[in-house]
Amino acid sequence: MSNARFQARPATDQTGRPDFISIKNFGFWYGEKKALKSMTLDIPERQVVAFIGPSGCGKSTLLRNLNRMNDLVDGIRHEGDIAIKGQSIYDPGLEVISLRRRVGMVFQKSNPFPKSIYENVVFALRVMGVKNRAVLDEACETSLRKAALWDEVKDRLNDNALGLSGGQMQRLCIARAIANRPEILLMDEPCSALDPIATGKIEELIHELKAQFTIVIVTHSMQQAARVSDRTAFFYLGELIEYDTTEKIFMNPGQAQTEAYISGRFG
Amino acid sequence: MATSSSDNSTPKGEPWVWFTSLGLIIGLTMVAGLLGLVLINGFSVFWAPEVPTVKLKDGTQIVGQFVQRRVRSNSPASDPHYERQYQIGLRELNSTSYVWVDELNIADEKFVPETLGLERMENGPAFIIPKTIVDSTGKQHPFIVPNATVDSAGKFHPIYTTAFSLIRAEVDQATYIRERVLDINQNKIGVVNAEMEEARIALRRAEDRQEPTVELTDKIKTLDAKFSELKKEAEEISKLTALGHIEGIDAKGRSVTIPFAGIVRAWEPNHMTTMDRISLMFSRMREFLLDAPREANTEGGLMPAIFGTLVMTVFMSLLVTPVGVIAAIYLKEYAKDGAVLRVVRICVNNLAGVPSIVFGVFGLGFFVYVLGGTIDQLFFSDQLKYNNNTPVFGTGGLLWCSLTLALMTLPVVIVATEEALSAVPRGMREASLAAGASKWQTIRDILLPASAPGILTGVILAMARGAGEVAPLMIVGVVKLAPTLPIDGLAPFLHLDRKFMHLGFHIYDLGFQSPDSDAARPMVFATTLLLIILVVCLNLGAITIRNRLRARFKGAAF
Ligand SMILES: Nc1ncnc2c1ncn2[C@@H]1O[C@H](COP(=O)(O)OP(=O)(O)O)[C@@H](O)[C@H]1O
Numbered sequence: 029m030s031n032a033r034f035q036a037r038p039a040t041d042q043t044g045r046p047d048f049i050s051i052k053n054f055g056f057w058y059g060e061k062k063a064l065k066s067m068t069l070d071i072p073e074r075q076v077v078a079f080i081g082p083s084g085c086g087k088s089t090l091l092r093n094l095n096r097m098n099d100l101v102d103g104i105r106h107e108g109d110i111a112i113k114g115q116s117i118y119d120p121g122l123e124v125i126s127l128r129r130r131v132g133m134v135f136q137k138s139n140p141f142p143k144s145i146y147e148n149v150v151f152a153l154r155v156m157g158v159k160n161r162a163v164l165d166e167a168c169e170t171s172l173r174k175a176a177l178w179d180e181v182k183d184r185l186n187d188n189a190l191g192l193s194g195g196q197m198q199r200l201c202i203a204r205a206i207a208n209r210p211e212i213l214l215m216d217e218p219c220s221a222l223d224p225i226a227t228g229k230i231e232e233l234i235h236e237l238k239a240q241f242t243i244v245i246v247t248h249s250m251q252q253a254a255r256v257s258d259r260t261a262f263f264y265l266g267e268l269i270e271y272d273t274t275e276k277i278f279m280n281p282g283q284a285q286t287e288a289y290i291s292g293r294f295g
Numbered sequence: 296m297a298t299s300s301s302d303n304s305t306p307k308g309e310p311w312v313w314f315t316s317l318g319l320i321i322g323l324t325m326v327a328g329l330l331g332l333v334l335i336n337g338f339s340v341f342w343a344p345e346v347p348t349v350k351l352k353d354g355t356q357i358v359g360q361f362v363q364r365r366v367r368s369n370s371p372a373s374d375p376h377y378e379r380q381y382q383i384g385l386r387e388l389n390s391t392s393y394v395w396v397d398e399l400n401i402a403d404e405k406f407v408p409e410t411l412g413l414e415r416m417e418n419g420p421a422f423i424i425p426k427t428i429v430d431s432t433g434k435q436h437p438f439i440v441p442n443a444t445v446d447s448a449g450k451f452h453p454i455y456t457t458a459f460s461l462i463r464a465e466v467d468q469a470t471y472i473r474e475r476v477l478d479i480n481q482n483k484i485g486v487v488n489a490e491m492e493e494a495r496i497a498l499r500r501a502e503d504r505q506e507p508t509v510e511l512t513d514k515i516k517t518l519d520a521k522f523s524e525l526k527k528e529a530e531e532i533s534k535l536t537a538l539g540h541i542e543g544i545d546a547k548g549r550s551v552t553i554p555f556a557g558i559v560r561a562w563e564p565n566h567m568t569t570m571d572r573i574s575l576m577f578s579r580m581r582e583f584l585l586d587a588p589r590e591a592n593t594e595g596g597l598m599p600a601i602f603g604t605l606v607m608t609v610f611m612s613l614l615v616t617p618v619g620v621i622a623a624i625y626l627k628e629y630a631k632d633g634a635v636l637r638v639v640r641i642c643v644n645n646l647a648g649v650p651s652i653v654f655g656v657f658g659l660g661f662f663v664y665v666l667g668g669t670i671d672q673l674f675f676s677d678q679l680k681y682n683n684n685t686p687v688f689g690t691g692g693l694l695w696c697s698l699t700l701a702l703m704t705l706p707v708v709i710v711a712t713e714e715a716l717s718a719v720p721r722g723m724r725e726a727s728l729a730a731g732a733s734k735w736q737t738i739r740d741i742l743l744p745a746s747a748p749g750i751l752t753g754v755i756l757a758m759a760r761g762a763g764e765v766a767p768l769m770i771v772g773v774v775k776l777a778p779t780l781p782i783d784g785l786a787p788f789l790h791l792d793r794k795f796m797h798l799g800f801h802i803y804d805l806g807f808q809s810p811d812s813d814a815a816r817p818m819v820f821a822t823t824l825l826l827i828i829l830v831v832c833l834n835l836g837a838i839t840i841r842n843r844l845r846a847r848f849k850g851a852a853f
């Protein structure tokens with residue numbers, strides 16, 4: 029059995045709204061291809077939810093729907109609804125831009141802008157029109173501290189961000205994603221390109237960030253899911269197979285497919 | 296790796312490598328040959344060789360600079376004999392300044408040490424044996440040829456040194472005065488003329504409208520007085536050198552008098568050290584780059600043409616870059632993919648293949664006549680009405696040339712920008728959008744800076760094409776000789792309506808429109824060389840900027 033993989037984690041604050049993000053009967057197509065079969069799940073406030081499953085099963089697709097990044101793709105279509113705090117993200121009265129300001133995102137490949145470290149971090153504030161230098165400075169320092177990067181870069185904030193190491197770049201991207209204090213943080217395999225030490229740092233970071241943000245993380249590493257998440261969703265071929273507390277999924281999965289996957293029999 | 300690359304170069308496995316490298320070799324040879332030809336021929340404008348006195352068998356003789364040697368057209372192929380071309384100058388005495396001499400007719404060729412070479416404002420160079428030098432005060436200095444040219448120490452006889460330093464001093468003084476006169480004639484009188492023209496137009500308008508004219512007539516009177524005053528000043532100054540001249544004899548024994556006022560440069564072709572020749576060469580190069588042309592452009596400098604080419608090219612780039620970039624942004628980022636977009640793309644690409652003269656015709660028909668004509672009607676109607684219908688913008692000029700070339704090079708910039716935008720990593724675009732930036736903010740803050748090097752590559756290509764283009768310019772505003780520069784001290788400083796000179800057109804004009812094509816030939820090459828250098832410099836400048844920009848993105852390790 030896979031119990032050995034699961035390590036005990038500190039208890040989580042359960043006072044948040046249980047249906048902070050509410051996905052209802054949501055299905056999704058790229059053109060003619062159905063990428064997500066109708067699924068329903070609620071993501072509770074200030075918890076970490078991990079999406080796991082073999083590649084191509086639709087984890088990123090669902091994640092990228094939470095901030096409507098998939099709008100960039102031509103010929104997409106969805107059914108059902110996704111609501112954040114009860115408000116549909118497809119509400120015509122809601123602008124995509126304001127949605128994305130509430131939902132930060134960290135990508136699989138770190139993608140800092142070819143600008144200074146400082147400008148990278150405050151980018152989201154700049155595009156919101158913040159010009160006050162003190163506000164920007166403050167946001168820069170807070171975000172970099174939260175991203176556990178401040179001590180490493182505080183003396184070279186004006187250096188080009190592309191000069192950082194891979195792990196530092198990814199933490200910079202996290203700092204950038206949280207600089208405008210979003211409510212939700214989406215992370216799509218944030219550690220897949222990093223070495224174990226950098227990965228450890230980021231996982232620690234996720235623990236700390238959980239106090240303020242609702243985090244959805246896609247990962248292909250089951251150990252990682254076990255280490256960082258409160259709840260885990262297992263997807264297979266575009267279908268949500270099982271969604272429960274991480275403990276339950278790893279100790280006592282309800283579905284045979286889930287068990288097969290986490291015990292490493294496929295994927 | 297190393298073994299596979301050496302394998303590739305053996306003909307056995309990869310015969311095509313040889314074939315493709317052949318193409319490269321042919322290309323390189325042609326470029327090297329072209330540059331070499333241009334370099335050697337262009338160089339002869341600046342170099343002062345020794346000047347022989349050639350005695351012919353019929354007893355006559357000539358003094359001139361050797362130019363070239365060729366097989367006589369009627370000589371048998373088995374036993375060819377040659378003829379030589381000499382530049383003898385002195386057009387006021389000789390019918391042509393270049394002569395061909397059959398080598399069989401040459402009895403003797405020697406280098407007379409006291410031969411004096413003179414470059415003049417008019418009538419081409421002169422090669423004479425000086426007899427008397429009259430300085431600016433009217434004092435005579437006879438030039439006596441000593442018995443021994445070189446003394447025991449191998450030094451030239453002091454009489455040469457003294458005479459030549461006197462000549463130099465006089466030429467320097469004459470040059471200084473000529474420049475002052477030129478300054479008065481061009482700049483000071485130019486300002487007066489411009490004001491006068493304005494006043495005349497104002498006067499005609501006032502008369503037409505039956506408004507009081509006293510003030511204007513007074514103004515014209517003062518300007519007239521100022522004009523004659525300046526003219527008189529110029530005359531006074533030129534009188535300072537009126538006396539000085541050189542008397543001498545030419546090869547045929549005819550006596551010649553050459554006033555210092557008309558001499559640009561004097562040198563002793565048979566009497567100089569190599570250092571002297573090199574410093575003469577630099578002096579000529581400086582004139583070539585910094586002075587205005589003379590003698591129907593076949594002598595003197597190219598400054599107006601260099602300046603005109605530069606200003607036009609830069610102005611064209613300033614026009615084409617924003618328009619091209621904005622068009623590309625629309626095509627790439629905003630336009631909906633579909634049949635219309637594809638057709639537009641094809642049109643843009645085909646625009647790049649349209650012969651440039653077609654753009655010239657379009658420029659003349661649309662920019663000059665329609666746009667320029669309308670501008671004149673709207674803003675310069677007074678000028679038209681009271682200045683004999685002289686158009687301002689309704690005729691060729693800098694603005695229309697730049698616009699025409701901008702239109703011609705637009706596809707280059709559009710295509711380069713579209714490619715540069717596509718090359719920006721998708722992650723950067725997504726990161727910006729995910730941070731809540733709008734599409735326009737993403738374009739402005741992320742995509743454009745990141746694609747700047749690629750855009751600049753397009754601008755470089757556009758500049759290279761624009762700077763070397765001649766055909767369309769000939770009909771929208773480039774002229775053989777422009778009295779003024781497109782940028783000068785008169786408000787509004789940048790004169791978009793002015794006609795200007797251009798290196799490319801200069802080459803065409805010198806080579807094919809010049810009455811004395813022999814005299815123009817070296818200048819054609821020198822100008823070609825300069826145009827090539829100018830285009831290379833413009834490109835190098837742009838490439839440097841691009842590399843600086845690129846260095847900023849180099850750290851991107853993903
Ligand atoms: N932009 C796209 N256009 C078309 N199909 C896509 C696109 N992105 C992903 N897909 C398809 O959707 C399915 C789910 O992909 P994805 O969500 O990226 O899987 P993963 O779980 O590995 O993140 C895959 O079959 C993939 O081929």
Ligand SMILES: [Mg+2]
Nearest residue numbers: 087088089216
């Ligand atoms: Mg994925």
